[in-house]
Amino acid sequence: MMTAIVVLSLLVLINGIFAMSELAVMTSRHARLERLEARGSRGAAVALSLSREPTRFLSTVQVGITLVGVLAGAVGEQALSGRLEPIVASVSPLAPWADAISLWIVVLLITYFTLVVGELVPKRIALAHPEAVATAISRPLNALSVIAAWPIRVLSWSTEGILALLRVKARSTDDVSEDDVRALIVRAASTGVFTPQEHRLFQRIMRAGDLRVRDLMVPRRNIIWIDESEPIDSVRVLVGTSPHSHFPVCRGDLDHCVGVVHVKDLIAYGLIAGREFKVTTVAHTPLFVPETMPALRLLDQFQSTKVHIAFVVDEHGGLQGMLTLNDVTQSIVGDVSRKGEAGLPTMHRRDDGSWLVDGRLPVVDLVAGLGLPAPVEHSLPDVSTVGGLIHAVLDRIAQEGETLSWQGWTIEVVDMDGATIDKAIFTKQ
Known part of the structure; x- marks a missing residue:
């Protein structure tokens, strides 16, 4: 036994x-x-x-x-x-x-x-x-x-x-989806493998992969530009009162951009000293990119061309906006703008639990910030900013003080500049 x-x-x-x-x-x-x-x-x-x-x-x-x-x-x-x-x-x-x-x-x-x-x-x-x-x-x-x-x-x-x-096909064990990666990042952060700062950086990197240049660009209406025929005294005043470091040089209007100048080039050439010259003398060849280009691909292009400012055009060739290397990197590392510069569009949680959201905030950041499920992002209308989203949901131009409902949230338009939504408040229903 x-x-x-x-x-x-x-x-x-x-x-x-x-x-x-x-x-x-x-x-x-x-x-x-x-x-x-x-x-x-x-x-x-x-x-x-x-x-x-x-x-x-x-x-x-x-x-x-x-x-x-x-x-x-x-x-x-x-x-x-x-x-x-x-x-x-x-x-x-x-x-x-x-x-x-x-x-x-x-x-x-x-x-x-x-x-x-x-x-x-x-x-x-x-x-x-x-x-x-x-x-x-x-x-x-x-x-x-x-x-x-x-x-x-x-x-x-x-x-x-x-x-x-039975028509059952083998599945590769190496298939890893973006959702799998996101889940691993969240798990690593919750177990202490990643610090909170590392977790935020990984989240921004993942979101940056979904962004296109139109999500980050300064819209056309906010671009400060220099006409090539502008007297040098007027250029001196414009540069001295503006917080920006790059300026498009155009012939008559923004749709005829002939170059871009950097403040340091203007200073080096004698702008401050009062020396007379044409702005086009120090202008660099502009870089034009389609509005649908992924933001990270533009980052590669910035690195390869050594040009750090790009003008965004639509399918008809019309200029829609501009963005710099700083705009792209800030989408990954966060707002690092200097004092006096316009920072990234943001969303702030208020004491009552609602969110004050910049109208220029990319929709992908809004979805992540509100904690909405990922599929919501793919079901949105073809817009890139919160302001565009509100207009699309209403199917018309919003009015200041107007409210609407979306995905279980009440949206109140609190500040507008003409037809542009500057600020909106999102309150959970």
Whole structure:
């Protein structure tokens, strides 16, 4: 009887190894295994190979678990049930059913130990340390799959054939969506892996990937520009009273932009000293970009061209706005404008829980700030700012003091400049 108990214990442990290896290999992160492989871990390389051939690997595991289960049942029924039957029969009321009762006792005991020692505990270990377990167990499992190649191949062919009939396609285990990345960032922040500052930076980077240049540009109506025929005295006054560092140089109007000048170039050429010259003399060739260009792609263009200001045009070639390298970087790192400069459009939480929102705030920032679900952003009308959103929801130009409802929020337009919404208050309904 002791021999049977030892054999059963070994079978349960082997079952646990199979169960642990199955979960460890299938839940291991490929990036971590690849790092281990780069450090010379042969086990990590084999684990990666097994995870990329799930049918062969799972067939090996299933063959092992099935054989262990059959052997455990046979040993238990032959060795333990027969020894237990006389003990049960010694109890007079149970004697007529001693054979069945002893068999059920053995089955229950084997099932209990198999579930606890052979399944639950090993799987918890695999979940706690998937890469370590996969690296340690992968090579013996791979050897077993080679030894049992033909039965496993038959099982693999059968599995693939049935899946093909059911039109079930394999899915790559490396597929990672943007939502997965966002969830990982939130989890890392909540567990202390990221500091609050790092969390905010990651959030801004993710949002920046959704922004287009029209979301960040200074709109046409707010652009301060210099006419190429402007007297130098007028240019001196304009530059001296403006907080900006870049100025478009145009011929008659903004749709005929011929260049862009930087204050430091004007100073270097003698603007302050009163030297007479044409503004076009120090103007640089302007960079024009479509309003639909992703903001991060424009950042790459700024880096490659060494031009740090761009003019935004629509599909008809009309100038719609302008933005600088500073505008793009501030969308990632936050508002770093100097005193006197116009900062980024913002939203501030008020004491009563409502939000005071700048009309120029990008809609993607509004959605994130209000905590609205991500799908809301994709269902919005084709607008880029909060002001545009309010006009689109109303289907007309808003009026100062007007209120409307949207996505469970009451919106009050509190400040307008002509047809442009400067400020709005969002209150949760």
